[in-house]
Amino acid sequence: MKIGVILRAAEVDGDGRTPPWSEVRAFALAAEDRGFDSVWMWDHFFHRTEDGSVEGMHEPWTILSAIAAVTDRVELGTLVMCTSFRSPGLLAKMAATLDEVSGGRLILGIGAGWFDPEYEAFGFPIDRRVARFEESLRIVRSLLDGETLTFAGEFHRLEGAVLAPVPTRRIPVLVAGDGPRMLLLTARHADAWNVAWYGHPDDGLRAMFATFDEVLEAEGRDPGAVARTVGVTIRDPDAPVLEDEELAFRGSVAEMAALFDAYADLGADHLILEIVPKTEASLDRVADAMRDRRG
Numbered sequence: 001m002k003i004g005v006i007l008r009a010a011e012v013d014g015d016g017r018t019p020p021w022s023e024v025r026a027f028a029l030a031a032e033d034r035g036f037d038s039v040w041m042w043d044h045f046f047h048r049t050e051d052g053s054v055e056g057m058h059e060p061w062t063i064l065s066a067i068a069a070v071t072d073r074v075e076l077g078t079l080v081m082c083t084s085f086r087s088p089g090l091l092a093k094m095a096a097t098l099d100e101v102s103g104g105r106l107i108l109g110i111g112a113g114w115f116d117p118e119y120e121a122f123g124f125p126i127d128r129r130v131a132r133f134e135e136s137l138r139i140v141r142s143l144l145d146g147e148t149l150t151f152a153g154e155f156h157r158l159e160g161a162v163l164a165p166v167p168t169r170r171i172p173v174l175v176a177g178d179g180p181r182m183l184l185l186t187a188r189h190a191d192a193w194n195v196a197w198y199g200h201p202d203d204g205l206r207a208m209f210a211t212f213d214e215v216l217e218a219e220g221r222d223p224g225a226v227a228r229t230v231g232v233t234i235r236d237p238d239a240p241v242l243e244d245e246e247l248a249f250r251g252s253v254a255e256m257a258a259l260f261d262a263y264a265d266l267g268a269d270h271l272i273l274e275i276v277p278k279t280e281a282s283l284d285r286v287a288d289a290m291r292d293r294r295g
């Protein structure tokens with residue numbers, strides 16, 4: 001089972017300021033040095049809190065492109081790119097280029113989007129988000145597979161579109177979502193699936209895995225053909241408790257190692273950790289737990 005970490009790249013990670021590139025870079029290099037398998041970025045313009053204040057964050061594709069140039073081994077993932085913010089042809093072209101720059105390390109996570117304030121601020125349509133996502137997913141997957149695509153949908157039209165050069169490998173596409181329609185689209189088109197956020201694996205997650213098995217079977221796909229990724233919140237025991245973090249894991253290093261084993265036993269292929277605080281000391285704790293796992 002692989003273990004990755006969300007990068008330090010948002011204001012919530014930087015003590016009231018969006019971390020500068022030097023800190024984002026240092027965090028990514030520290031994660032690679034400590035044996036993490038992957039680093040990940042959100043895709044948002046900003047976050048607006050309940051009191052109306054705006055929290056900043058960096059644009060993910062630019063950051064991951066820069067990270068690709070300074071790292072050698074870690075996979076680079078998006079959790080997830082919002083298909084509403086970029087045309088599917090552009091997104092596929094960007095993915096092919098970043099995969100080339102990184103030497104084949106991209107995991108293209110995509111989703112339908114959800115945070116209305118940024119849609120409204122930048123003029124993106126909110127209606128029928130899943131329907132729009134379905135078209136984008138089909139287009140992106142086809143283009144990444146090297147097809148010359150003519151497509152006439154409700155929201156997108158392409159005429160003889162092709163990626164040139166064609167990607168040198170099959171770039172994995174991850175879909176995040178747990179609703180019936182998103183599970184069906186994942187089973188039909190994706191290489192990986194994400195559900196989040198959890199502390200300890202619970203009965204709800206076990207039921208979700210079982211439901212996904214049923215959807216895969218109905219679509220004629222082997223359950224092992226789609227990697228299962230799970231977002232897990234990890235908080236240092238002395239970190240402040242926030243209102244929305246009742247499910248976050250707060251145990252010792254030994255208990256964290258057992259937590260990772262429990263996810264592996266459940267059938268998770270890749271954990272994506274949101275750790276607080278995002279410091280090298282926190283990375284050290286997780287790295288110690290990774291080393292202490294069974295086997």
